[in-house]
Amino acid sequence: AQKVTQAQTEISVVEKEDVTLDCVYETRDTTYYLFWYKQPPSGELVFLIRRNSFDEQNEISGRYSWNFQKSTSSFNFTITASQVVDSAVYFCALSEGGSQGNLIFGKGTKLSVKP
Amino acid sequence: EAQVTQNPRYLITVTGKKLTVTCSQNMNHEYMSWYRQDPGLGLRQIYYSMNVEVTDKGDVPEGYKVSRKEKRNFPLILESPSPNQTSLYFCASSLNGLHQPQHFGDGTRLSIL
Numbered sequence: 001a002q003k004v005t006q007a008q009t010e011i012s013v014v015e016k017e018d019v020t021l022d023c024v025y026e027t028r029d030t031t032y033y034l035f036w037y038k039q040p041p042s043g044e045l046v047f048l049i050r051r052n053s054f055d056e057q058n059e060i061s062g063r064y065s066w067n068f069q070k071s072t073s074s075f076n077f078t079i080t081a082s083q084v085v086d087s088a089v090y091f092c093a094l095s096e097g098g099s100q101g102n103l104i105f106g107k108g109t110k111l112s113v114k115p
Numbered sequence: 116e117a118q119v120t121q122n123p124r125y126l127i128t129v130t131g132k133k134l135t136v137t138c139s140q141n142m143n144h145e146y147m148s149w150y151r152q153d154p155g156l157g158l159r160q161i162y163y164s165m166n167v168e169v170t171d172k173g174d175v176p177e178g179y180k181v182s183r184k185e186k187r188n189f190p191l192i193l194e195s196p197s198p199n200q201t202s203l204y205f206c207a208s209s210l211n212g213l214h215q216p217q218h219f220g221d222g223t224r225l226s227i228l
Contacts, residue, residue, distance in 0.1 A: 033214045045158075045205060045219035052214070091157060095213035102173075103148075103213045107157040 002027050004094050006106035013082055014114050021077040021109045023092030029053075034068065034075045035093040039108070045091075051075060082113045117142045121206050121220035128196060129228050136191045136223050138206035144218070145211045147189040148173065149181065151202040152222075158205065164189055165212070196227045 003026040013019045025034065036048040049059060051068050059066045063080045079086055092106040119140045128134055140147065148163035150173075160173030164183040178200055180192040189208075193200060203224050207217040 035216065037219075043203070044221050045207075045217075047216040047218070050216055093158075103160060103217070105150075105157040105159070107155060 002094055002096060002102060002104045004092050004104050004106035006090075006092055006109050008109045009107070010110045010112070012112045012114065015084060016081050017113075018078060018080050019082050019111065019113075021079075021090050021092075021111065023075045023077065023106060025073050025075065025092070025094045027094060027096055029096040032094060032096045035095075035103075036066065036075075036077050037091045037093065037105075038088045039091065040088040048077075048090075079111075082111075084113050084115055087111060087113045117218070119206055119208050119218050119220040121204075121223050123223060124221065125224050127226040127228065130197055131195050134193050134196060134225075136193075136204060136206075136225070138189045138191065138220060139187050140189075140206075140208040140218070141187065142208065142210075142218065143186065144208035145186070146213070146215075147183065147206065147208045148217070149179070149189070149191045150205045150207065151175065152205065153202050161191070161204075193225075196225075198227050201225060201227045 005024045032053045034051045038046045056068050065078045067076045089108045089110045091108045095103045122137045145166045149161040150158040152158045159175045161179050162181040164170045167186050170181050203222050205222050206220040209215040209217050
């Protein structure tokens with residue numbers, strides 16, 4: 001069965017610190033997709049990144065980077081030089097290849113960045 | 116502007132009074148779905164639709180109905196709401212499935228008294 005675990009419920013950092021949000025997943029499929037979404041205090045859900053199971057290249061987008069490791073079933077998200085605007089709840093999610101109706105979300109990590 | 120629009124954004128109602136939350140997307144997406152978000156539980160899928168007239172249950176469908184008569188609309192119906200359906204609801208759409216990023220509406224906060 002699919003499962004996504006975000007072990008960190010809440011993280012608090014001071015501005016300019018680097019922070020890593022952990023995501024560990026379980027799936028029996030060889031083809032699957034991993035996502036990160038951001039939910040700022042205003043409540044909307046914003047797509048950040050998608051990775052498929054055949055692409056283990058790490059990705060960097062500005063201050064954001066993602067580390068996908070199939071060997072440890074992890075898809076971790078790092079924010080470098082955090083800013084107050086990064087304060088949000090971040091969700092990791094998994095869908096299996098060919099699946100029509102099962103996007104499994106982790107329970108989310110609430111990140112607070114203090115000035 | 117490409118968007119998913121949900122209405123109402125907020126609703127307080129009473130047990131047993133039928134309600135409908137509307138969802139409309141203007142991106143010609145085939146795939147649409149509904150989620151509920153509860154503290155400590157993350158988002159859980161209620162129903163999804165691969166295309167017009169095709170709907171199926173997600174993880175928590177009990178107490179909900181949906182319909183997909185037109186491509187752009189995917190209403191969520193609570194025939195007899197109960198307090199345990201008090202939650203934050205999100206509608207989402209994507210071009211044609213879960214392997215693509217989902218576009219979410221702004222959410223509907225329902226309180227069932």
